[in-house]
Amino acid sequence: MNCNSPKRWLSSRKLSCKLLIKLILFNFIVVRRLPGTLFLRNLVERRGLLFQLVRRDFQQHFVGSAMGWIWGLIHPLVLLVSWVFVFQVCLGVKLTGQPTNNYSLFLFAGMLPWLLFNDTVQRSASSLLEQSNLITKTVFPSEIIPVSVFLSSLISHLLALILTVAAAGFLLKRISIFLLMLPLYFLVVGLLAVGLGWIVASLHVFLRDTAQLVSVLLTFWFWVTPIMIPPAAYPAWARFVLFANPLYYIVQSYRTLLLSASMPDLRDLGVAAAASVAAFFFGGLFFRHMKRGFADVL
Numbered sequence: 423m424n425c426n427s428p429k430r431w432l433s434s435r436k437l438s439c440k441l442l443i444k445l446i447l448f449n450f451i452v453v454r455r456l457p458g459t460l461f462l463r464n465l466v467e468r469r470g471l472l473f474q475l476v477r478r479d480f481q482q483h484f485v486g487s488a489m490g491w492i493w494g495l496i497h498p499l500v501l502l503v504s505w506v507f508v509f510q511v512c513l514g515v516k517l518t519g520q521p522t523n524n525y526s527l528f529l530f531a532g533m534l535p536w537l538l539f540n541d542t543v544q545r546s547a548s549s550l551l552e553q554s555n556l557i558t559k560t561v562f563p564s565e566i567i568p569v570s571v572f573l574s575s576l577i578s579h580l581l582a583l584i585l586t587v588a589a590a591g592f593l594l595k596r597i598s599i600f601l602l603m604l605p606l607y608f609l610v611v612g613l614l615a616v617g618l619g620w621i622v623a624s625l626h627v628f629l630r631d632t633a634q635l636v637s638v639l640l641t642f643w644f645w646v647t648p649i650m651i652p653p654a655a656y657p658a659w660a661r662f663v664l665f666a667n668p669l670y671y672i673v674q675s676y677r678t679l680l681l682s683a684s685m686p687d688l689r690d691l692g693v694a695a696a697a698s699v700a701a702f703f704f705g706g707l708f709f710r711h712m713k714r715g716f717a718d719v720l
Contacts, residue, residue, distance in 0.1 A: 475553075475570035480577055498537060498582050502530050509650045520652055521682035522594060530586055531680045532649040532673045534579060535607070539615045539669060540640055541575040542568070546619030547626045547633035550716065558717055565709055568619035572612050579608075586680055598683045607679070610691070611672060613698035617705030624712035627719050648673060668697035 509515045510525045517523050546568040556562045583604070591597045626632035647669045648656070656664055664670055671690035678686040 472566050472570055472573070475567065476573045476577075479570055479574040495578075495581055495585060498530070498533060501533065502526065505529055505650055515651055515655070517652055518654055521677055521684075524593060524681075527586070527590060527593065527681055528652075528677065529650060530582075530589075531677045532647075534582055534586065535611055535672045535676050536644065536647055536649055536669060537582075538572075538575055538579045539611055540644070541578075542572040542612075542615035543618050543622060544633075544636060544640060545571050545575070546615075547622040547636045549619075550623045550627055564713055564716060565620065565706070568616050568623055571619065572616050576608065576612075583680075590680055594681065596683050598679060600679050600683075600685050603686070604679060606691070607672060607675060610694050610698045613702040614668060614694075617698070617701035617703070620705035620709035624709045624716075627712070627716055643667070643669070668694045 506526055506529060509529075515525065517525060517528055520528055522528055549567045549571050550557065550564060553564075553567050557564050587597060587601065622632055622636050646660070646663050646667050648664065653661075653664060653670070653674075671694040675686035675690050675694070678684060
């Protein structure tokens, strides 16, 4: 037996251990630096603060009014009545290839995800200025403000959603088991809305016209989302813009979940989720870069 073999074996073992340690350290560093890990940790650690922000935002909208949270239902119902009169009574829009022929349910089911998205992005634009005292006077994770706006809007969304499910059960005599998938779509809408909310909120700190510009852009976005009319009614030249819109897939899936007993197309979910995750990560990186100057401007 070669007397050098034990030494070689020991040296190879030491080399393997060193490589293993380096690999573990590398993986640890990479995981620690993954985009969003710090945000998620702050979200868990500051969950009490997040709850207080959500409650405060919701109360500012409804507490003190005579009808309270019921206003969260009145606004979408007024929009529903107005749009039904214009598009069904006056323009005679016909539904083809949709889960139901009931235009009111078709319209309201499509409104729900849009109103949640629109409300979150629109109110996120000015949210940092409204909470400037917290950002400038305390050690405060400002990135959770648009998250609190989304969660506050989600409360009103859930109230309208319950009304829609009850109406579909009464008029269509069906309630789908696939309604259990709705929280997944809440997450997809939330990622998209919060990601864009971070971008517009951070821009509005430096450019105070951002909120007005966002309102204009959301108006255009609204009309390339198939809420009032089915996708088949759009002209051929507009189909590209329609299919490039992630809310198109979310609106279609909402209608399938709420108005039919079938499962929504998972390819639609995949496209919408990919766009939402991309917006969330890009918005987070953009916000993290811009927040360095918040204290100086606010």
